[in-house]
Amino acid sequence: MKNRYEAMSGELLIGKWTGHKWRVEREIGRGENGIVYLVTGTIGQAALKFADSAAVASETNTLKSLERVRGASPGPFFIEADDVEKNGVIYPFYIMEYIDGLMLHTFMRNKKEEWSFILLLRLLDFLEPLHNSGKIMGDLKPENLIVSGPTHMIRAVDMGGITKQGRSVKEYTTLYDRASWHSGTREAEPAYDLFAASVLTITLVHKKEVQEADGQIERLIAIIESSPVLQLAAPILQQAISGHYNCAKTMKKELLICLSGKKTMKLRTRRKKSKSKKWPVVLVFFTFILMVFLLH
Ligand SMILES: Nc1ncnc2c1ncn2[C@@H]1O[C@H](COP(=O)(O)OP(=O)(O)OP(=O)(O)O)[C@@H](O)[C@H]1O
Incomplete structure (x- = not known):
């Protein structure tokens, strides 16, 4: 790894330019661009990312440019950038807000599949202010998103695709990229993210099948139609895939309507004979929807 410092738990890092001290608690993640540590300084806990100077500069710029969207906090707050010198070598890093929570796929691991809709609603809350600020997320995938706090807010940790x-979209992952599904261009517009949000929701429930669909949109639609859970929101998921939505707020509104009583009644009637054991789950789920709606 080029110019990235491998720190140890308990190690004290001193900023070369600011003189600020950061105590390393533990590593919290690493990727192509860098290594991220949970650190403690005089301001409390923060996340410190070692990366090469070009990545530090561009990621720092992105975080700063998102300050205008801060009311909705789509990503971590930028704190400061500095270098650390170890044995005569300079290692650039930056400090950002530590987002406490679980990565999207980890969060879903011990949750009912119906939670995918709550996360979709939260994802739309996350996207709306970002889109209103004239940007799109681009590389929307579970690995870049954290579920945080009691209201399950979605926050992004990798802003490289913004x-x-x-x-033209800067960074993308083929599984969530509409062009790879032959369903549109890579032009950065809200509909690009809403397509990805729909695929992401399907993936939370049927990851293997989505991977096997391998860019064939008809197979993606067949997954929605044959899934007992996804059927609850099938029209919305399909419309997002076909590029019908260019506004997260509209998609959220229609999703809430779709998930409300009428659709459930239809499904319940259809499944009456089989005495489905799922009704308590559905009841809990709609209570959640109501809570999310009221909390917002
Ligand atoms: N501010 C933060 N708060 C909490 N966790 C974070 C934060 N920033 C990064 N992480 C964790 O560190 C991991 C790696 O960070 P990041 O995605 O920024 O690295 P990267 O090298 O840019 O990754 P990629 O290879 O996807 O480009 C994230 O997946 C996340 O788990």
């Missing part, structure tokens, strides 16, 4: 609307 692209100005009208430009």
Whole structure:
């Protein structure tokens, strides 16, 4: 790994330019661009990311440019950038807010499949202010998202894909990229993220099948239609896939309507004969929906 410092738990890092001291608690993640540590400084806990100077500069710029969207906190707050010098070598890093929570796929591991809709609602809450600020997330995938706090807010940890609307998407992952599914271009527009949000929701419930669909949109639609859980929101998921939505708020509104009583009644009537054991889950689920709606 080029120019990335491997720190140890308990180690004290001193910023070369600010003189600020950061005590390393533990490593919290690593990826292509860098290593991230949970650290403690005079301001309390924070996340420290070692990366090469170009990545530190561009990620720092992205986080700063998101300050205008801060009311909705889509990503971590930027704190400061600095270098640490060890044995005559300079290692660039930056400090950001530590987002406490679980990665999306870890969060879903011990949850009922119906939770995928709550996360979709939260994802739409996350996307709306970002889109209103003239940007899109681009690389929308579970690995870049954390579920945080008692209201299960979605926050992003990797902002590398954020692209100005009208430009070509900077970074993408084929599984969630509409162009790879032959369903549109890579032009950065809200509909690009809403397509990805729909695929992400399907993936939370049927990951293997989505991977096997291998870019064939008809197979993706067949997964929705044959899934007892996803059927609850089938029209919305399909419309997002076909590019019908270019506004997260509208998609959220229609999703809530779709998940409300009428659709459930239909499904219940259809399944009456089989005395489904799922009704307590559905009841709990709609109580959650109501809570999310009221909390917002
Ligand atoms: N501010 C943060 N708060 C909490 N956890 C974080 C934070 N930033 C990063 N992480 C954790 O560290 C991991 C790696 O961080 P990040 O995605 O920024 O690295 P990367 O090298 O850019 O990754 P990639 O290879 O996906 O480009 C994340 O998946 C997440 O688990």
